[in-house]
Amino acid sequence: MSNKMNDTLNYLLQNCNHNPVNFTYFAIGSAPHCSISELNERYDQIIPKFILDILDNTDDTIRIINIDEVFENNHIQMNEKIQMMTEYHKSNKWNTNYKLDFEYTKYENIHIWRTKDNRVESIIIGGSFTHKNRWNDLTNDWFIEKLCDLTLKFNSKLVVQEYTGYDLDNLRFELFNKSLNKELFKNKILIDITYGNNCGCGTDLIKNKPIYNDFYDFINFTLMKDSEMVDIIGKSDEIDEIIKIFFIKKFRQIIHTIYVDYRRKKSGQSLMFGHSLYNELSTAGQIMQVVLNELNEIIKIFDLLKMLTDEKKELIKNLFEKYPEYDIYKWGEIMINIYK
Incomplete structure (x- = not known):
């Protein structure tokens, strides 16, 4: 875990704190591995379909954060991938009634596209996001914890999605157990839209998406007690x-x-x-x-x-x-x- 990555994530947190939004999507390992023309709603991890649904059905402001090592300055594919993201944000390829008309800016290795009305901010970060494991105690997971804290502070929503195959179950329960407001955490923070079913690079983003209750809070299956799940059997x-x-x-x-x-x-x-x-x-x-x-x-x-x-x-x-x-x-x- 580099100091540069820590600096980048801290800068990003300051921005999130000073400019809060209603809904944040944080994706890890989400760089596309196909051309823009081949990137469809099923596999678009940069601005996934469930984000388009939010744009069409709510007035929420949205911050999208994608981090992948192929966007890093010294990566062999960096220039190709950043150029691809530039074309992507100009493409207007999304099936939504809201026009995503982006303007570009950059801060070091943070690439930012904002809509002219500032409703949507799409951020691309170059670097490797490191999780704690048995071989390595150095981790960037603190950033997810801070995002969770900000989400609860502003009573907004957060989706964290891993596309590298890394299982977020342990981190989810660790952060949930640390939380001083578990009910709010369960309603506002969704770590893994597949609910523990599939967090790989081929995640189907039409099939997998956040599920909401009647109050537009998350139905957070993986944090429910068994009895709570039984109570909603037959709803759909x-x-x-x-x-x-x-x-x-x-x-x-x-x-x-x-x-x-x-x-x-x-x-x-x-x-x-x-x-x-x-x-x-x-x-x-x-x-x-x-x-x-x-x-x-x-x-x-x-x-x-x-x-x-x-x-x-x-x-x-x-x-x-x-x-x-x-x-x-x-x-x-x-x-x-x-x-x-």
């Missing part, structure tokens, strides 16, 4: 599909962690994952009871989502009641695919 097919994906992921995680600990305990090995409801002194049977209890709660939700046939329900009953009679690996293989 779109919402049900997101809930379905969320609980499938959670269901599979139980098989990949708690059930693995059960298998290891059964064969006399030490636990690999651990859990608040069991430890090394627990028996295999006690660990398996945790597996069954946690799976059962999700199976109830699968049933509410109409994911289970009568035949599947009967199979689940058999798997629960007669698990000692199954091959230990076969049981897991059948159960992990039970919703298909």
Whole structure:
């Protein structure tokens, strides 16, 4: 993490503080890998479709921040990509009733396009945004935390989207748990519009977008309690599909962690994952009871989502009641695919 990047991000934060907007979109690794003519609403990460929807359906002022290393001054593709962004902002290619008529300015490695009425600000930053990981404690994640603070300060909205494949789950929960106003955070800050489903360079931006409630606040699925998700099942097919994906992921995680600990305990090995409801002194049977209890709660939700046939329900009953009679690996293989 360079001092130059820190200076750039600090400068940007000052601008965000002195010139607040209603809606901020911060994208990491969003440089296009195709020509302007090939860049469509499905894959345009610079000004994505959900931003166009905001322009057409609200009076919100918008700040768009895209950061990617290919825009950096010493990158081999820099001149080509910046020229492409210049053409992009002149193209008027967007399917919106609001005319995006941009004027260009520049500050060091920050490229800025603003509409003449100052409603929309589109910022391109050259550099590599670094997340904390097991090998590196140096991180730019502080910038996202400061953006969150400003969002809550001004009661605005923030979307943070990663397009490099990096999973923002841990950062989301860390920032949420730090927040002194968790309810406002949940309503105003959305970290990952795919809700943990797909944060790669090929994210479908027609399918993936923020979901709002009747008060134009985010329905923040990944920060909801399970009971809160159950309460909104049936509101729309779109919402049900997101809930379905969320609980499938959670269901599979139980098989990949708690059930693995059960298998290891059964064969006399030490636990690999651990859990608040069991430890090394627990028996295999006690660990398996945790597996069954946690799976059962999700199976109830699968049933509410109409994911289970009568035949599947009967199979689940058999798997629960007669698990000692199954091959230990076969049981897991059948159960992990039970919703298909």
